[in-house]
Amino acid sequence: MPKIVGIDLGTTNSLIAVMEGGGPRVIPGPGGQRLLPSIVSFAEGRITVGREAKRHWATHPSEVVYSVKRFMGRGLADLQAELPFFPYRLLEEPPGVVRMAVGGRAYTPPEISAMILRELKGWAQADLGEPVSRAVITVPAYFNDSQRQATKDAGRIAGLEVLRIVNEPTAASLAYGLQKGRDGIIAVYDLGGGTFDISILKLKAGIFEVLATNGDTHLGGDDMDQRLAHWLAGQFNAASSLDADGWQQLRLAAEAAKCALSDKDEVSVEVALPGDGTPRRLRLSRAQLEALLLPVVERTLEPCRLALRDAGVKADQVNEVVLVGGMTRMPLIRRKVEELFGRPPHVELNPDEVVALGAAVQADILSGGTRDLLLLDVNPLSLGIETLGGVMSVLIPRNTTIPTSAKEYFTTSVDGQRTVDMHVLQGERELVADNRSLARFQLTGIDPMPAGLPKIEVTFMIDANGILNVGARELRSGKEQSIEVKPSYGLTEGEVTSMVEASYVHAKEDIARRSLIEARNEARMVLHSTEKALADADGGGWLMEDERRVIDAAVAELRGAAGGDDPNEIRARIKRLDEATTHLAELLLSRTIQKVADEKR
16 A cells, blocks of 8 residues: 655644654655755746745745745634735635735645645655655644644645644654653643644553643744844834835844754844845844743743643643644743643654654554554534524533534524524634634525424534534424535635646646656766776776766766756766766676685685
């Protein structure tokens, strides 16, 4: 069976991993890099993803999309405070669906995310030497139904069958548990670029049971960068004159300083702002940074306390604390987590990679490879329907183990009512207006009866991905209706289908990209072998001058071709070098045979 890959689709970086030889490993990209920056560039008339896209970040900010994960399943109303920090233009067409106007058209967040997923898929196919079509993708534990559905849509557009959506902290605990194998209570503190999650899990006899989860899908390293950028603007007396490009320059400088201060006590911040172009400089200490960012870090601690309360666990009962996400390298965060839980957190695991590794473990569980682990996750937010007076009636409370189902019975409030409007909601507030609307549908054809006489059975079913299905049936008449909840802040099925069809256009491009990677890899090996053989030949004085010139010319041609984008040209130059080195290969073989014979005498 083709391998199932695990993908950490992150705000700042994304990774792909696979289970091999009894353990998970991160799959590297063409240059050996393990992290793919979650950035897509439309600059210079072409689409690039990752490191190359990141190089355009400062020079073409309005044509580069970053932090797209913060937009998944959201509308513009959710993003008002951040709009000044995004230099690309944001639209809302139709209402409730954010689109980014870049590259001459408007893209939805799932489309941009699909480009990142497609790049990771290409990495895996080049590494494994086989097609990749099935994946487990991780999401923040506090992602709501809209955001989870948007993530599944992104996978479909990228040509991936998303077998499971797994909460990031749960994935991290899988990777951790596989390595440690110790029973007990585990707290997973996950602070990334755009989201924060805390999960309390119980590990016993290979069963991972999520007891409670909490967090904030709009809290992370981006917020720290923005806070520091505002502070820098004030220090430079530039806050009132900055445009989107200027804020981008400050944000990049803030991010670099924040990362550097995890290892240093003081750094120099230098930025040339648009306008006069005069470099602005100042010294920033770790103490200053920590004082500035303390309110953001403190915002992560209250969800931790709530998760402990919901799990029925005290902080001193937690056996292990695991840190996940690049932001947890910050010394301030490590100190605050240790103060809260009363024990130093584990820092030996790579916080950038542990989620992807856990996703690979879950993928292996689904494929039947790992049989001694079981994952019991929870839904992060309560689910219910609207009842009379604009009140939300909860059917499935938050932190219920999934998959699960629940039934509740309702009736009509008006005589002769033949249709009942069903309004599905998600959230923790009492009133409908304060919760998120997930879907609306109608139960029609009810026999006209006096108010209160019809008996309507409403069923909620959540699958292992946290995706909700809702059914309604009037028991007396037998009329029924069901719906797989399609979120109000997502794409329609027709839009997703058209995007999937459009992705087939990229199939030829994907094959060409893989062919180029393979040709470059082959060229690299051939050049390395040739250089080694030439060194041996030069030491022995085996080659005539004319023969050496021919080989050198073929080597130069192959180097030039390997730097290009034509795999056919690379392979042609490999063949040319093979022909040019035929005599050299014969000489090497003869010398090897002679050496073996001499050693046997």
